[in-house]
Amino acid sequence: MKITRRTFGALPLALTALPGAVSAQTGPIKIGVPIPLSGPAALFGDPALKGARMYVEEVNAAGGVLGRNIELVVRDSKATPDEAVRVAREMILKENVDFLVGTLTSAEGPAVSTIAKENKIILIAPIPKTDQLTAPQNLHPYIFRTAANSTSEGRSCAEIMAKWADVKKVAIIAHDYAYGQDINKEFTAHLKKLRPDVEVVDSQWPKLGEADYTPFINAQMSKKPDAIFSAMWGGHFVTWAKQAKPLGMFDAVKNRVVNGGEAGSVEATRALGAEYPFGIIANAYDLPSYPGEPEAHKKYIERIKAFTKEDPPSSWPIMMYIGMQFLVEGIKKAGVVDNDKVAAALLGLTIETPIGKQTMRAKDHQADRGEFYGEMIKDPAGGAAAVMKDAKYIDPAPFMD
Amino acid sequence: MFQLPDLTLILGQLRGGLTTAMFLFLIASGLSLIFGVLKIINFAHGSLYMIGAYIAWYFVHYLTGNSMLGFWSAVLISATLVAVLGGLVERLLLRHMYKVDELYQLLFTYALVLVFSDACKFLWGTQSVSVQRPDALSGHFTALDVRLPYYDLVIIVVGLLIAGGFWLLLNRTSFGRIIRAAAQDREMLGALGTNVSWLYTSMFMLASGLAGLAGALVTPIKGIAPGLDVDIIIEVFIVVVIGGLGSVWGTLFGSLAYGVTLALGILVQPRFSIVAAFILMAVVLIIRPWCKSQYAALAYGVPLTFGVLFLFLPGSVPVGIAIVLAVGVLIAQPWRFLGSART
Numbered sequence: 001m002k003i004t005r006r007t008f009g010a011l012p013l014a015l016t017a018l019p020g021a022v023s024a025q026t027g028p029i030k031i032g033v034p035i036p037l038s039g040p041a042a043l044f045g046d047p048a049l050k051g052a053r054m055y056v057e058e059v060n061a062a063g064g065v066l067g068r069n070i071e072l073v074v075r076d077s078k079a080t081p082d083e084a085v086r087v088a089r090e091m092i093l094k095e096n097v098d099f100l101v102g103t104l105t106s107a108e109g110p111a112v113s114t115i116a117k118e119n120k121i122i123l124i125a126p127i128p129k130t131d132q133l134t135a136p137q138n139l140h141p142y143i144f145r146t147a148a149n150s151t152s153e154g155r156s157c158a159e160i161m162a163k164w165a166d167v168k169k170v171a172i173i174a175h176d177y178a179y180g181q182d183i184n185k186e187f188t189a190h191l192k193k194l195r196p197d198v199e200v201v202d203s204q205w206p207k208l209g210e211a212d213y214t215p216f217i218n219a220q221m222s223k224k225p226d227a228i229f230s231a232m233w234g235g236h237f238v239t240w241a242k243q244a245k246p247l248g249m250f251d252a253v254k255n256r257v258v259n260g261g262e263a264g265s266v267e268a269t270r271a272l273g274a275e276y277p278f279g280i281i282a283n284a285y286d287l288p289s290y291p292g293e294p295e296a297h298k299k300y301i302e303r304i305k306a307f308t309k310e311d312p313p314s315s316w317p318i319m320m321y322i323g324m325q326f327l328v329e330g331i332k333k334a335g336v337v338d339n340d341k342v343a344a345a346l347l348g349l350t351i352e353t354p355i356g357k358q359t360m361r362a363k364d365h366q367a368d369r370g371e372f373y374g375e376m377i378k379d380p381a382g383g384a385a386a387v388m389k390d391a392k393y394i395d396p397a398p399f400m401d
Numbered sequence: 402m403f404q405l406p407d408l409t410l411i412l413g414q415l416r417g418g419l420t421t422a423m424f425l426f427l428i429a430s431g432l433s434l435i436f437g438v439l440k441i442i443n444f445a446h447g448s449l450y451m452i453g454a455y456i457a458w459y460f461v462h463y464l465t466g467n468s469m470l471g472f473w474s475a476v477l478i479s480a481t482l483v484a485v486l487g488g489l490v491e492r493l494l495l496r497h498m499y500k501v502d503e504l505y506q507l508l509f510t511y512a513l514v515l516v517f518s519d520a521c522k523f524l525w526g527t528q529s530v531s532v533q534r535p536d537a538l539s540g541h542f543t544a545l546d547v548r549l550p551y552y553d554l555v556i557i558v559v560g561l562l563i564a565g566g567f568w569l570l571l572n573r574t575s576f577g578r579i580i581r582a583a584a585q586d587r588e589m590l591g592a593l594g595t596n597v598s599w600l601y602t603s604m605f606m607l608a609s610g611l612a613g614l615a616g617a618l619v620t621p622i623k624g625i626a627p628g629l630d631v632d633i634i635i636e637v638f639i640v641v642v643i644g645g646l647g648s649v650w651g652t653l654f655g656s657l658a659y660g661v662t663l664a665l666g667i668l669v670q671p672r673f674s675i676v677a678a679f680i681l682m683a684v685v686l687i688i689r690p691w692c693k694s695q696y697a698a699l700a701y702g703v704p705l706t707f708g709v710l711f712l713f714l715p716g717s718v719p720v721g722i723a724i725v726l727a728v729g730v731l732i733a734q735p736w737r738f739l740g741s742a743r744t
Contacts, residue, residue: 207674
């Protein structure tokens with residue numbers, strides 16, 4: 001085609017009309033997924049993405065949503081806010097994605113949230129925990145979180161700690177960055193409310209990625225706490241536990257340690273094997289099985305085992321599985337692929353997930369996602385790794401505000 | 402207001418600081434050696450350390466098991482394989498970089514960091530893994546109410562052995578003489594008939610082997626996961642810098658200064674654990690020109706760092722000022738001028 005002045009002039013018009021024209025009609029619904037797939041955060045990004053992929057497979061096999069298939073557009077966010085923002089923009093502008101479901105770290109989530117706001121595109125954050133993401137000053141119609149946040153997690157841990165009547169002196173160890181500070185603050189405030197007689201005698205603030213926790217552990221033990229609250233997570237928990245055990249820390253507090261940060265997940269128990277500090281209380285987003293689990297969870301676990309070829313399966317796929325589920329149920333309720341209408345439909349929406357009912361609170365766009373807590377014991381079935389005894393799902397709804 | 406902690410706690414912290422120091426020295430010694438002889442700032446040293454950790458885990462997990470024999474053979478295999486890998490890197494890639502600008506060398510070794518980290522992810526996945534201590538090393542001594550795990554003692558002993566071994570190698574062997582000569586003037590050494598090219602390769606292999614050894618040795622006390630490489634490299638650089646680039650003894654004392662500052666620093670300012678090491682580095686770099694040697698700069702730098710920490714502690718500002726002034730006077734030695742005026 002020869003470019004005449006007329007066609008040239010019509011080009012911008014055609015370009016502006018194009019995205020709307022394509023996305024609003026038939027063809028698949030495109031969902032952009034910015035998630036870390038390289039670097040340390042891939043530890044969680046990789047398995048989480050598998051949850052999204054499995055969910056999409058299920059939905060498409062059942063005929064899709066509103067008669068349309070779902071297509072994932074996945075980009076590596078490299079766990080940095082800059083890169084997450086860049087790929088999110090690219091997916092919106094070049095790939096014409098209809099929605100975003102993704103981000104992992106507490107730095108990426110709020111950064112991509114601003115892009116969602118700018119472009120009026122829904123972002124469902126399935127993993128970031130920082131309270132900042134949905135704090136009143138940062139809240140906008142297009143951001144939703146299906147993960148727990150540092151408030152609900154910190155307070156859940158305080159609820160457990162408060163039940164140990166003979167504990168009077170508590171020590172805290174958390175990394176010196178957003179998540180560690182937030183969870184520490186919420187834990188301390190909630191514990192003070194529940195148990196005014198308890199005193200926080202020590203706080204240690206190692207940096208994220210600290211290689212040697214020995215000086216911190218030693219300084220903490222010297223304050224002779226009765227119990228410890230730890231927010232060590234992932235590989236950091238593994239390192240901390242391995243170093244604390246020979247120093248006698250867990251014995252000194254008679255294993256009265258409440259550990260947030262998913263230290264009870266399959267990933268942590270597998271990494272530590274027989275060196276796991278048995279007897280502590282830890283949490284996890286998902287477990288291979290738990291007492292009183294719904295039939296839906298048993299089925300989910302069977303499917304995810306087959307899908308990821310892992311047994312026991314990772315505890316992270318469920319995060320993006322539920323994140324995607326919220327979005328799709330929102331689209332179904334709205335009856336149309338339109339960000340404003342789906343965003344409105346998500347407010348107060350209750351859905352049936354593999355771990356039971358979850359509600360997206362209208363006031364702060366935060367799902368009432370709790371976690372499983374329980375004592376970590378040697379596998380009674382004879383396996384090397386720890387398992388959670390009498391895992392209990394703590395519903396944070398009563399103390400989220 | 403700061404209260405002086407009891408002796409047991411200080412001893413316990415010093416013990417913790419010592420393990421931190423030796424742990425860093427294991428890694429930093431190789432980095433320092435490469436800088437001293439090859440004049441290359443090798444960012445990828447942390448990657449070699451991470452690869453060493455993964456290889457050791459792999460062997461313990463799939464082949465040797467974690468008996469004493471199994472563990473130590475895995476450590477040796479790992480150090481050897483990483484040394485070979487280092488040799489390949491030097492022979493095939495790095496040797497083309499000696500002539501170019503330092504900035505490009507830095508970029509090049511940083512590129513290696515990215516390549517190695519993705520290679521590790523590809524080979525070993527993203528899961529956090531770890532090695533159990535051999536049973537014989539899982540106990541601990543108790544002395545003066547301070548627990549010293551056997552394994553920490555192993556790290557301390559290996560660190561001291563390496564420091565001693567380096568000293569012997571550099572000062573008591575003809576190979577050491579050649580290394581020192583290479584550090585001084587590589588072209589003259591080549592002109593005198595030494596095969597400098599292979600000398601460089603062997604030095605790089607030795608340093609890589611040390612990184613691999615350090616990686617293998619930390620597997621029982623650390624979770625191994627992607628990110629291990631970048632987490633450690635900054636600390637190791639601080640140690641090498643405050644020890645005076647390229648000096649093995651300097652690196653040893655730099656590690657000790659770092660360990661002591663971190664361990665005792667958190668007693669003064671728990672929230673400052675992150676910056677204490679950076680304050681130490683800044684202080685040492687600033688006072689170095691007024692000190693006779695790097696060791697003197699370290700010896701003054703540690704108390705000065707504590708002075709600075711006290712400055713930021715409510716109620717202890719006078720203590721901080723007193724320490725800073727006292728150390729300042731010791732460094733400046735104003736009485737020198739009195740003496741020179743009289744003569």
